[in-house]
Amino acid sequence: MKMMNQERKTVEKIKAQKVIGIQIGAESFMDEGVEQVLDILQEKGAVNTLYVSTFTYDRGIHGRPGRNFPDHGIRKPDTDRYHGGNYATPHAEFYKNTRIKGERLKAPDFGNVDILKEVIPAARRRRMKVYASVQDGFNYPEDVTDFREFYEENLDGRKGGAMCFYAPDVREFWKAVCVDLCTSYDIDGVLLFNERGGPFLNALGASHNQSIQSSQVTCFCEHHQKAAEANGIDFERAKEGYRKLDAFVQDSLGNNRPADGYYVAFERLMFAYPEVYALNRLFDLGKSRILADVYEAVKGVKKNQQVGFHIEHVNSFNPFYRATRGYADMAKIADFLKVVVYNNCGGERYAGFVRNAGSIIFRDVPHEELMRFNNYLLGYAEKEASINELAAAGLSPDYVYRETRRALEGVQGQRCDVLPGIDINIPTGRNSRVQSPEDAYEATLAALKAGAQGVILSRKYSEMTLANLEAVGRAVRDAASRPLP
């Protein structure tokens, strides 16, 4: 009995020291009841921090799963399409400096329910922390007419499906959303999601879930032109470079091999048009400026709230993407980084990335050899599965460990917590690994062993099985009850 008390104390200690967070959307609280959900999260998952999907139009962090429904929640097949928006209550006075009227963007999915108002008091009674997740991303951009004027433009001047970082109203808008939430609610901070990549990477399909979109790249709007000129970039040359890159991509996909091979032809194009990289860099600058804006604005509220960023999966397996940003720079404008290390779905995603890369620039290299080579560049273990088995095998818990270590070393001693995003039942293709409780246990333990300040269970509670959540709780307790290296 004494041992049990001791054990409980140690577990309480680690729970107090480490963030055991979970992403969760309004639908779960509505379907299952706030108190019931919090009971489950605390008892099974040892969860002490909620990242409530508060402003989002992207089903990555809200909504019910379309298939592979877990063992809780309510199955409503006809309502797995969500409109999205602000699941709290937006206040007009915060949107005075932007023409995007945030007060019109209340999510209609649950009527007048204000999810933060529902959850915060119950969470506080249990000493749980509450963060509002805010996401720039759209599954159905056509649903949100208020944003249309501010969408990006492609090479042909057609409007795309995401808002331009250089439109002054957009910059003000993201600040307004976060300042409204931090001022109006007793929250511990915000977690920002923005998975968008720049035009160079999009042209090559450089992420896991992308088609190759070389003819659709953005942004070439008037605001971008102004920003390009201010940064000494020849905008017309940049456009020409992207048209040539598109032609190169289409030729590659059409198996039209240049005499010098795909890689040399690509590099030749990059030397001739350095504006291609420069415009991609401009995109990254715009994206990080929005993050910096939000960081500064939230600190201005003076409630000691924290600002964190979700670092998307492509950061883990694309060396080009890794090169466009560094953890040390991100740590300067963030209190914590949620680093995606989803290992189970990571197998399928990584294989998808290698196949995309291997269909253009590296088309002369067999996919298996390209992946092995890339594994070395990325610092992955040699034991990861071969490309044809990778989806079924997933990436290993060792991958979680290594990527966590890389982030911890990357922040270079700055005060910025690293909270790896742990894959719990993230949907995959039909031939991919079905995550077991043991997988969830190993991934969580690997992140904690690596020395992370906590974990964030991802992507959302509504798609997680209770058995896997229970396995996470077991890993947290095991990590607490034995000394970690």
Ligand SMILES: [Zn+2]
């Ligand atoms: Zn633009």
